[in-house]
Amino acid sequence: MELIETRSLSKRFGQHIAVDGVNLSIKEGVCTALLGPNGAGKTTTLNLLTGLITPSTGTIEFDQSYQGDRRQYIGYLPQYPKFYEWMTGEEFVIFAGELAGLTSKQAKQRTKEMLDLVGLNDNSKKKIAGYSGGMKQRLGIAQALVHEPKLVILDEPVSALDPLGRKEVLEMMKRLKEHTSILFSTHVLHDAEQVSDDIFIMKDGKVVIEGSLTHLQNTYQKPTFFIEAEDKLEGWVETIKGQDWIDQYSLDGKNLTLTVDNVEEARKRILKDPMFQELEIYKFEVAKTSLEDLFMKVTES
Template identity: 40%
Template sequence: MKLKIENVSKVFKDKRAVDGVNIELTNGVYGFLGANGSGKTTLMRMLATVLRPTSGSISFNGEDIWKMDDRYRNILGYLPQHIGYYKHFSVEKFLSYIASLKGLNKNKANERVEELLQTVNIIDKRKVKMGKLSGGMKQRVGIAQALLNNPKILIVDEPTAGLDPKERIRFRNLLGEISKDRIVLLSTHIVSDIEFIAKEILIMKDGKLIEKDTPQNLMERIQKKVWSVQAEETDIPYYQGSYKVGNISRGTEGIQLRIISEEKPSVRAVNVSVNLEDLYLYYFDEEVGA
């Protein structure tokens, strides 16, 4: 399978939300990283045929997805950032209703609903009205509806919002399991959601795709730019004003600052191993408050 994005742009009035993106995607999990306004949600909405590109093309196995029409949507699963629910429907009824919209026959729909209630761990909520669910529970239902038609392409935008750490791990493992014969696109601000399952990470900034590589390769590029510095309390304002400070920890051995810097920030600074949070800070430091 191949999903190909060629020179795709999307313009809203005077704002270029997506700017000339070119990507080829095959089976596996791809993690989108980007600050608010980076264009990742707009791009995902175009891949889900919610929005049409202003220019450029998107094709699946060589065929334009807009010309494929329902044939494309039949192989697509989509969980947007915000999904509408019928608050008076029970969880089970809502999923059955969505299954019918996706063209599943009654027997197949019942089978998939039962399976997915188990998968997302809400079988005990099957008779509960959607309007009575917590945000995290609604998110689990959203994940289930995206998987109803056993899609070849799964697009999930901020899917773990509202889930506790245990459920995030559960969902992350699920994506890893199903990605061997699917294209999975995952957008998140929680970098641990993609650190261990993403085949490649796509970094978007100001509407442009600025990096696309494996997590390991991306982190290796900044390996010599992440430092640990032992500091005094009075030193902290200086470091915060002069460098990207990712973490301040106070322990028995004093204060340790985690700093992203091209240059060694102090004679006492030592290089430390890199994680995806460092990578995010390296590209999007303006999103991190002091």
């Protein structure tokens, strides 16, 4: 089985359903993104997985080779982490390690390794109060990793950062992927595209689209023709629909959107079609749909 599988996971707060029948499958050794606009239910889902809150209905199953309290296998960085700013970075991570049950010797050793991994070794003796946003986030990640979890869960790890801090943390996550499985949430598609292998898109408590990044790109990033004519295009569309060079089409009177697999072949087919040549065309445009288009479409209310 996968590292974590949830079945019909739901969480209700009073009358409000924050998470509504979610089936997640989180694989070991990959980076999974939970993507969705504010209020989609990402934080609630992550809190359910970490065990901070209990489901209203549904189940969460952890790989059976990991026995006992699942919290020992999970590292967690909340959306709004709090630090003891008077501590140094090193002191803070050692403290987190000891809280997680490591001996003081183990905690010191792991802290050194983790601060190295997140690129904070040079600043480990500085007080956290003097850290930048990106440094604090990386410290938060080091703290989440100190007890060698199987999965590290990061809730919006880059959302509060400026572009430089964002880049810093995303680059770090790419390195981290080599060592541990990551599950992180974000409301920005671009972040998910940069580091994740698998993506679940949430909206109103439900997963609306899921798959590997490559699968989503292959499925949704297709060449598209936008055609606008003086006359209604229905007659012509009737003659071409169902032909194998067309993937999908949507017609709105004088506006036609045509998604195809092979742009060259499609261009020839269209332009050489005698019936098409008779039409008075205003616009003939080729572009590629992006995951952004898809994300906007599924998440707009």
